Amino acid sequence: MQLSSAILSTLALSISAIEALPIGEQQYSLKPYSQNALDQYNVLRFIGAASPYxxxxxxxxxxxxxxxxxxxxxxxxxxxxxxYPTTDLGKEIIENIIELNVKEIKGPLSFLKDYQFKGLDKDEFENETxxxxxxxxxxxxxxxxxxxxxxxxxxxxxxxxxxxxxxxxxxxxxxxxxxxxxxxxxxxxxxxxxxxxxxxxxxxxxxxxxxxxxxxIDSNQDKIDQLSTSFLNKTADRLNGQNEGLNISSKIVKSLLDYCGFELNVQGTTQICDIFNNDEYLAYSYIYDLTYFYQYGTAxxxxxxxxxxxxxxxxxxxxxxxxxxxxxxxxxxxxxxxxxxxxxxxxxxxxxxxxxxxxxxxxxxxxxxxxxxxxxxxxxxxxxxxxxxxxxxxxxxxxxxxxxxxxxxxxxxxxxxxxxxxxxxxxxxxxxxxxxxxxxxxxxxxxx
CATH class of the missing domain: 3.40.50.1240 (Phosphoglycerate mutase-like)
Structure with a gap:
């Protein structure tokens, strides 16, 4: 996530600066209680039930x-x-990302040319990692x-x-x-x-x-369907604009967001997760907050x-x-x-x-x-x-x-x-x- 990386970089520089101070000055610089609220940018807070613990x-x-x-x-x-993903979700993600033509991409997402979606191994669907x-x-x-x-x-x-x-x-x-x-x-x-x-x-x-x-489970589907997912289109526009040769759809964006949690669970890497920014994760998380509230919550x-x-x-x-x-x-x-x-x-x-x-x-x-x-x-x-x-x-x-x-x-x-x-x-x-x-x-x- 872009904002998280920036904040962590700033913190690293701050710590380095403190370490460079004379010992006496460090005593006044070190704070007994943190003033940072970095957890608000933790990806695990936004990827729903697919999130690692x-x-x-x-x-x-x-x-x-x-x-x-x-x-x-x-x-x-x-x-x-x-x-790993359930069989149904795994198949859905595969069907969508197959439509992603990555051969001609130039830009931040060019890594997709060689990226291996190890979490989409059909033989492992449903299994624990x-x-x-x-x-x-x-x-x-x-x-x-x-x-x-x-x-x-x-x-x-x-x-x-x-x-x-x-x-x-x-x-x-x-x-x-x-x-x-x-x-x-x-x-x-x-x-x-x-x-x-x-x-x-x-x-x-x-x-x-x-x-x-x-x-x-579908008794409130009419309410769920009322939620706008226009952010997916905006995300697709952003990614297409930043990557020459990319023609990604909102459907593929949704599947890549869905895959983020399984990338972590299976591979322990963040290349797919890092595609998206905080605002996009926040909007994505609300899809599942709302959906599961009307399917399984008091609604x-x-x-x-x-x-x-x-x-x-x-x-x-x-x-x-x-x-x-x-x-x-x-x-x-x-x-x-x-x-x-x-x-x-x-x-x-x-x-x-x-x-x-x-x-x-x-x-x-x-x-x-x-x-x-x-x-x-x-x-x-x-x-x-x-x-x-x-x-x-x-x-x-x-x-x-x-x-x-x-x-x-x-x-x-x-x-x-x-x-x-x-x-x-x-x-x-x-x-x-x-x-x-x-x-x-x-x-x-x-x-x-």
């Missing part, structure tokens, strides 16, 4: 347990690690080791299970996490597979949307209902003193439903006639590759009931208007009332018309 910017709430409190239970649900700085397999293994360090006092090997949706990349993530978590004690028998597409499982699955007959009338299966289980888990740790692995779409009900990224309807900047529903912050949501039970001195705290992508996130507990947590009774109010009589089994005889509650945490 990136921490939630959070609010500055400390990660450690609050004073006189102890974490007595932790419940993890994690997205799979960094991967295994090498590079953003390796999905390494990300999950590392996450397992760090999670064990964080919650070692809650770990009882005889009780550990790793629950995973059955899709291969999710299961591979669960196993990599388990290897990092358990080390030499790892045993594949501890991994419990939950079939993703069996409607007979009803609510007793990590992918309840597949049991919901009435869930319609979809059944999203919170689908998320209620896991959240209801959380409430029962927090009340169960015998449970210390639950570890689950699913897809980004499953996490959307859960956070929609929890209200962690509460957002009014996103406008379609202009771009919103000040909204919480930002996809790269919510579900980058390897996204993780931890629900903690806190027990604190001087209180009779436990508190609930959410750690999302390494940041403690409070529930707006319900953060009066220690460390901005929420009491269990308040949390239960909050969820009941948000559900407002909705019922997963009834509203989704699940199959007759299918479970209407998530129970696998207790069944295995």
């Amino acid at each position: 990136v921490q939630n910017p959070g609010y500055g709430i400390q990660r450690d347990a609050p004073y006189q409190c102890k974490v007595t239970q932790a419940n993890l649900i994690s997205r799979h690690g960094e991967r 295994s090498k590079g700085p953003y390796s999905g397999l390494l990300d999950q293994y590392r996450h397992g080791t760090l999670f064990r360090e964080q919650y070692d006092d809650l770990t009882f090997i005889d009780d550990i299970k790793f629950f995973t949706a059955s899709q291969e990349r999710v299961a591979v993530s669960a196993k990599q996490f388990a290897k990092g978590f358990l080390g030499e004690a790892y045993n594949e028998s501890l991994v419990v597979y939950l079939e993703e597409h069996d409607p007979k499982l009803g609510a007793n699955t990590l992918t309840p949307v597949n049991s919901c007959k009435y869930y319609d 979809n009338n059944l999203s919170t209902t689908v998320g209620s299966t896991y959240v209801d289980a959380l409430i029962r888990l927090i009340k169960d003193d015998s449970k210390k740790l639950t570890l689950s692995f699913a897809h980004d779409t499953d996490i959307y439903h859960i956070v929609a009900l929890l209200g962690l990224f509460e957002t009014k309807d996103l406008p379609t006639d202009h771009q919103s900047f000040n909204h919480l529903w930002k996809i790269s912050n919510i579900v980058p590759m390897g996204a993780r949501l931890i629900t903690e039970r806190l027990e604190c001195e001087g209180y009779d009931e436990p508190f609930v705290r959410f750690v999302h992508n390494d940041a403690v996130l409070p529930i707006e208007g319900h953060s009066e507990g220690p460390g901005f947590s929420i009491s269990l009774s308040d949390f239960e009332n909050f969820i009941n109010d948000r559900m407002d009589g909705k019922n997963f089994a009834k509203d989704c018309d699940i199959e007759d005889g299918a479970p209407d509650k998530l129970t696998f945490f207790w069944d295995n």
Whole structure:
């Protein structure tokens, strides 16, 4: 990204200048707290669900347990690690970039003549990446080791299970996490597979949307279609003007933007990402913020209902003193439903006639590759009931208007009332018309 590079160059020069100062003057020049806000230019904040893992910017709430409190239970649900494109998206990108004639290009994009799109290997579509700085397999293994360090006092090997949706990349993530978590004690028998597409499982699955007959991802497509993507045409004009012989279309621009995240996940390089500037990434990010809000966020009338299966289980888990740790692995779409009900990224309807900047529903912050949501039970001195705290992508996130507990947590009774109010009589089994005889509650945490 052009602006990021300029800023980083300026910083490098500033640091060099400081190092050239006499020692006495350096003491006055070095600042105890940074005055820079460089994260606003981080590409990972703008490339949606294809982004490698990136921490939630959070609010500055400390990660450690609050004073006189102890974490007595932790419940993890994690997205799979960094991967190649899905088959459908990969084929779409290939079809579009085939139209790109690069033989006669003269200019900054002349590198495309020899560029290899390694992320478009059809044999690897859907798979996690295994090498590079953003390796999905390494990300999950590392996450397992760090999670064990964080919650070692809650770990009882005889009780550990790793629950995973059955899709291969999710299961591979669960196993990599388990290897990092358990080390030499790892045993594949501890991994419990939950079939993703069996409607007979009803609510007793990590992918309840597949049991919901009435869930319609396209119910708000008319609103999504209202969003202007004219910036793609302007970007094409800019690139064509800067590169003699280039005749790039808005469709190809969109596919190259889509490929950026996979270039990072697969190759760990930035040549494609560097084609675009900050303003273009910002406009691009809003496409997915808005699209997924209307498909999976609170704008979809059944999203919170689908998320209620896991959240209801959380409430029962927090009340169960015998449970210390639950570890689950699913897809980004499953996490959307859960956070929609929890209200962690509460957002009014996103406008379609202009771009919103000040909204919480930002996809790269919510579900980058390897996204993780931890629900903690806190027990604190001087209180009779436990508190609930959410750690999302390494940041403690409070529930707006319900953060009066220690460390901005929420009491269990308040949390239960909050969820009941948000559900407002909705019922997963009834509203989704699940199959007759299918479970209407998530129970696998207790069944295995």
